[in-house]
Amino acid sequence: MGAYARLPRMRITALAGGVGGARFLRGLRDHLDADPSLAEAELTVIGNTGDDINLFGLRVCPDLDTLLYTLGEGVHEGQGWGRADEGHLVQAELAAYGAEPQWFALGDKDFGTHIVRSQWLGQGLSLSEVTARLAERWGLPRQRVTLLPMSDSPVETHVVVEDDEGQRAVHFQEWWVRMQAAVPAQRFVAVGMDRATAAPGVLDAIRRADVVLLPPSNPVVSIGIILGVPGVRDALRGSSAPVVGVSPLIGGMPVRGHADACLAAIGVESTASAVAGLYEDFLDGWLVSTEDAASVRLPRAAVHGRPLLMSSRAAAADIAGAALALALELKAA
Ligand code: GDP
Ligand code: CA
DSSP: OHHHHTOTTOEEEEEEOSHHHHHHHHHHHHHHHTOTTTTTOEEEEEEOOTTOEEETTEEEOHHHHHHHHHHTTOBOTTTSSSBTTOOOHHHHHHHHTTOSOOSSOOOHHHHHHHHHHHHHHHTTOOHHHHHHHHHHHTTTGGGTEEEEESBSSOOEEEEEEEETTEEEEEEHHIIIIISTTOSOEEEEEEETGGGOOBOTTHHHHHHTOSEEEEOSOOTTTTHHHHHTSTTHHHHHHHOOSOEEEEOSEETTEESSSOHHHHHHHTTOOSSHHHHHHTTTTTOOEEEEEGGGGGGOOOSSSEEEEEOOOOOSHHHHHHHHHHHHHHHHHHHHO
16 A cells, blocks of 8 residues: 555556456556556556457457457456447348358447447547547546557458468468467468557657556467567566566466467467466566466566456456555565
């Protein structure tokens, strides 16, 4: 508590993918709100845009939308993405015309987001500007949350696979959603990254943070992609703020999704230690699941074991609180 008192307007910066990141960050907001000495904290979220895709002429940003809907109390709780009380009339109409793709679920309310985003992008607004407008509707400024896309330049994760049709690169969503990651990935290519720059505010949010958190997001295709944005990794290395991460693996297995298949593609073992190894040049603290704690030894980072299943909103808040406490402990040391 002493450390908290010295940082009444603490600046927390987090890198995040979709569902794992969003549940953790909503938990963090809940944790901050429950403590009057923390309620003034400001949270800046740098969201992965490597999953973005053009569908039916619309720009779809799945991870940013999951963050908006979750932090804005509009998410489908069971799924963890998409809107609550959603319908699929538009998608059924598109299918009736034989319009492709039909494997990517887009609900009617969700379509509203993609339409307005595409309209604003078409009017010349940057993705950051569009995201700020969307965040307004979802009440993020009121919660002192700023959501930044990692980059305003389009970056798309593609996956090199080999199957009966030979070797080819497919969009990340086609591999993840249509193929269910069952065809082994040979490698990931972040198309457009060589020309990308960090979106306005991203590098400053890392440099000026009091605490940097890595939620339990996919280490390869969520966090890994953000780390590939020019300047992000250097900013983390140079930051004086403690960087604390939460393992997305419990007992070596992803809680949901195909993080193990992503790790295999880049030749990294599916263990909490190996994931920490991807961040070793800037990681100061690593929260792992109780059952993994004994097997994790990191030369430069403090390791804490605790239950890491976000089985409820309250459980997510406890996990986020533990990550923040570890960061503040490291800051005080
Ligand atoms: P996506 O973009 O929707 O795939 O979401 P993220 O990249 O933010 O998060 C995906 C990761 O979150 C996966 O690797 C999961 O293992 C991890 N994850 C999901 N739920 C939990 C949980 O309850 N606890 C932990 N520790 N990790 C989780
Ligand atoms: Ca994602």
